[in-house]
Amino acid sequence: MNIKLPFDRDGYKIAGIVAVIAVCLGSIGTNMGWLGFLATVGCLVFFRDPERVHPSVSSAVISPADGVVLKVLPCTPPEELGLSGEWTKISVFMSIFNVHVNRAPVAGIVEKILYIPGRFFNVTLDKASEYNERQATFMRMADGTLIVFVQIAGLLARRIRSDIAEEQNLELGQRIGIIRFGSRVDIYLPNDAKILIEEGQVTVAGESVLAKLKEKGTKNGREHHKK
DSSP, X not given: OOOOOSBXXXXXXXXXXXXXXXXXXXXXXXXXXXXXXXXXXXXXXXXXXXXXXXXXXXXXXXXXXXXXXXXXXXXXXXXXXXXXXXXXXXXXXEOTTSOOEEEOSSOEEEEEEEEEOOBOOOTTSTTHHHHBOXXXXXXXXXXXXXXXXXXXXXXXXXXXXXXXXXXXXXOTTOEEEEEOSSEEEEXXXXXXXXXXXXXTOEEOTTTOEEXXXXXXXXXXXXXXXXX
């Protein structure tokens, strides 16, 4: 039987370390021990990993992250992504209070994973897309549509852990990794996608529908548009 534990695996490691420190603090004084206990519980809460049920909406793009939609706008993606023309970018900001496990926004094959080392500016700033440490994942859907999402580390987020690999097939809403302690995810969609969310809206990873893609057909693995 495959039993899914309620916390991400990193949570148990870090909470274990904090718990040992809490015991040591408890030997110094009761108040110190209680502070250590609360810190241990806080670690587990941060690394919580609840089950999610994705919606059965045709051609849906779901949110890869819990958080708040910072921006929805047409843009020219950063040069490093190699995407030509104008795309629609949706930015979702995760605070330290959100679930930080990220999920696949669409079903498809991981065509490419691009890691870019960088700085740790506040992720609410526009320059975070170009200067912060980040990891871009290129996903090719069955109909040939390309979706790119970028996990961006922030002021407190100092590690992007990826649990996927190139050429891997991902299901809609599948867990793909985690960003620690507050961060942001940018999703780049084709410009003909129908956007279904607004700036300021709260999203739930694996459940909230961000957009609907223009439907296409597939034939022998090759893309063709429906007439």
